[in-house]
Amino acid sequence: TQLLEQSPQFLSIQEGENLTVYCNSSSVFSSLQWYRQEPGEGPVLLVTVVTGGEVKKLKRLTFQFGDARKDSSLHITAAQPGDTGLYLCAGAKSGNTPLVFGKGTRLSVIA
Amino acid sequence: EAQVTQNPRYLITVTGKKLTVTCSQNMNHEYMSWYRQDPGLGLRQIYYSMNVEVTDKGDVPEGYKVSRKEKRNFPLILESPSPNQTSLYFCASSRTGPAGETQYFGPGTRLLVL
Numbered sequence: 001t002q003l004l005e006q007s008p009q010f011l012s013i014q015e016g017e018n019l020t021v022y023c024n025s026s027s028v029f030s031s032l033q034w035y036r037q038e039p040g041e042g043p044v045l046l047v048t049v050v051t052g053g054e055v056k057k058l059k060r061l062t063f064q065f066g067d068a069r070k071d072s073s074l075h076i077t078a079a080q081p082g083d084t085g086l087y088l089c090a091g092a093k094s095g096n097t098p099l100v101f102g103k104g105t106r107l108s109v110i111a
Numbered sequence: 112e113a114q115v116t117q118n119p120r121y122l123i124t125v126t127g128k129k130l131t132v133t134c135s136q137n138m139n140h141e142y143m144s145w146y147r148q149d150p151g152l153g154l155r156q157i158y159y160s161m162n163v164e165v166t167d168k169g170d171v172p173e174g175y176k177v178s179r180k181e182k183r184n185f186p187l188i189l190e191s192p193s194p195n196q197t198s199l200y201f202c203a204s205s206r207t208g209p210a211g212e213t214q215y216f217g218p219g220t221r222l223l224v225l
Contacts, residue, residue: 097209099156099210
């Protein structure tokens with residue numbers, strides 16, 4: 001059972017376009033994280049959200065945690081080729097329970 | 112430099128030949144874990160360790176063993192590798208248990224079992 005469903009799986013857009021990636025679950029998470037992974041490397045943390053309704057911004061990236069703490073979204077404004085990569089959401093239900101990862105969204109931004 | 116290191120980065124082996132993938136972190140982290148990443152399946156946790164001498168199964172532990180004798184090291188052991196263990200493996204560590212904590216990932220080990 002996949003606890004975290006990410007959509008879309010693949011996304012190919014032109015430079016300058018906006019996009020949103022979704023991470024949904026029927027379970028409540030105490031925290032949710034977004035990672036980015038580039039080819040040949042391990043995932044790198046972008047953000048952690050812990051409060052329902054929380055919004056965090058990282059330059060052109062906006063992350064939101066759902067009010068019920070069951071879902072999250074990542075919005076990228078004016079995408080650039082450097083944003084290309086695999087975006088992964090990961091959630092933990094409590095302090096010591098294992099982290100669960102979504103299958104990822106592979107983003108390709110074409111110049 | 113704070114980092115998680117894995118060795119080897121690439122490995123080709125044959126069915127049944129025991130192998131060990133090493134993982135070491137220099138951040139004094141308590142929590143360490145192993146994942147495998149497969150196309151269409153994403154990252155799945157194999158084993159994790161909350162601290163020295165404390166290990167537990169993740170989602171896909173069959174065919175793997177781990178040990179945590181020292182805080183910095185968390186080797187992954189495949190006693191008798193099989194082709195279905197061909198995968199990309201990542202070790203990760205965090206200061207404490209995973210909720211809300213940054214996971215620092217190693218660079219990955221690409222394993223091919225013939």
